[in-house]
Amino acid sequence: MTSSSFDAFIDRLAAVETPPGCNNFFDHSAPANALRRQNLAAYFGEMLHRAPKVLLVGEAPGFRGMRITGVPFTNRTMFQGAANPFGLFGPGKGYALPPEAAAVAAEPTATVMWEVLAELDVLPVLWSACPWHTHVPGQPLSNRTPTSAEAALGTPFWQDLTGLFPIETVVAVGNVAHQSVRRSGLDVPKIRHPAHGGRARFKEGLQELLAAGTLQQRH
Numbered sequence: 001m002t003s004s005s006f007d008a009f010i011d012r013l014a015a016v017e018t019p020p021g022c023n024n025f026f027d028h029s030a031p032a033n034a035l036r037r038q039n040l041a042a043y044f045g046e047m048l049h050r051a052p053k054v055l056l057v058g059e060a061p062g063f064r065g066m067r068i069t070g071v072p073f074t075n076r077t078m079f080q081g082a083a084n085p086f087g088l089f090g091p092g093k094g095y096a097l098p099p100e101a102a103a104v105a106a107e108p109t110a111t112v113m114w115e116v117l118a119e120l121d122v123l124p125v126l127w128s129a130c131p132w133h134t135h136v137p138g139q140p141l142s143n144r145t146p147t148s149a150e151a152a153l154g155t156p157f158w159q160d161l162t163g164l165f166p167i168e169t170v171v172a173v174g175n176v177a178h179q180s181v182r183r184s185g186l187d188v189p190k191i192r193h194p195a196h197g198g199r200a201r202f203k204e205g206l207q208e209l210l211a212a213g214t215l216q217q218r219h
Contacts, residue, residue: 005164006044010037013131013157022150023133023140025067032098036070039079042094043071044164047125050086053168054124054215057158057177059193060134060146065107067133068098072126073113075106082106085114086123109195116194116203120210121217125165129180130154151180159184169214173202189214 014026014037026037061067065075074089076097084090117123130146131154146154158181162170170186172178174193181188191205192198209215 003041003045006041006048009044009157009160009164010040013040016132016153018132018153019150021135021137021144022130022146023067023135025061025133026070032100035096035098039070039095043074043088046088046093047165050123050218052123052125052165054122055158055161055165055167055170056124056126056173057170057181058126058128058173059176060128060130060143060150061132062107062109062143063133063135063141064104065110066128066131068101068104068107069095071095072128072131073110075108075110076101076104077106078110078114083111083114085118109193112194112199112202116199116206120203120206122206122210122215123218124171124215125161125167127158127161128154129158129177131157145176148179148183151176152183155180155184171209171215 010026014028016024018024026033058073066072068076069079077083078089079095079097081090089095129151134144134146134150136142136144161167170181170188172181172188172190178190189209192201194202206215
């Protein structure tokens with residue numbers, strides 16, 4: 001797969017007109033969104049060399065995570081070098097933070113996600129059922145569970161990722177993702193989302209998939 005394939009994917013993502021309360025932070029309405037598009041392209045480029053066979057589909061970006069960085073399940077501290085799981089992030093990787101990032105606390109779920117993946121030595125492609133930030137109307141600095149319609153709007157994008165990478169297995173992280181993927185006709189395993197105290201069960205779910213041979217470690 002070539003970088004132009006990912007560029008086309010990101011262009012399609014940016015072009016989606018999202019409904020009220022659903023922020024497309026990749027569109028061309030703000031200069032900072034260009035940095036987020038650049039960051040997502042850098043992430044895809046890094047992942048392409050790893051030839052991942054698993055796609056983990058989460059719920060939706062949080063306002064302190066992907067909403068700021070443009071990369072699924074990341075936060076600003078990862079880009080600043082506080083943690084560099086699998087050598088994906090940190091200085092020198094081509095990522096850039098928008099100006100507003102300095103005033104936003106780091107998303108803790110992102111940290112938990114990557115800690116567990118590193119502990120188990122599992123490196124999937126990460127994405128969301130709804131890849132745009134869903135928030136309470138009039139409260140952009142909030143998170144809201146995406147509706148079925150919003151998740152359906154995002155379905156073509158996770159489906160496209162299964163062709164852009166050598167994906168063999170899709171795993172739903174949480175109920176929203178599971179319902180969304182099942183509506184597309186796929187029966188996939190579901191594991192606990194790591195947010196809100198879900199770290200232990202999230203790790204247990206991955207370990208069960210490893211034991212069953214559904215997932216494989218990198219080495």
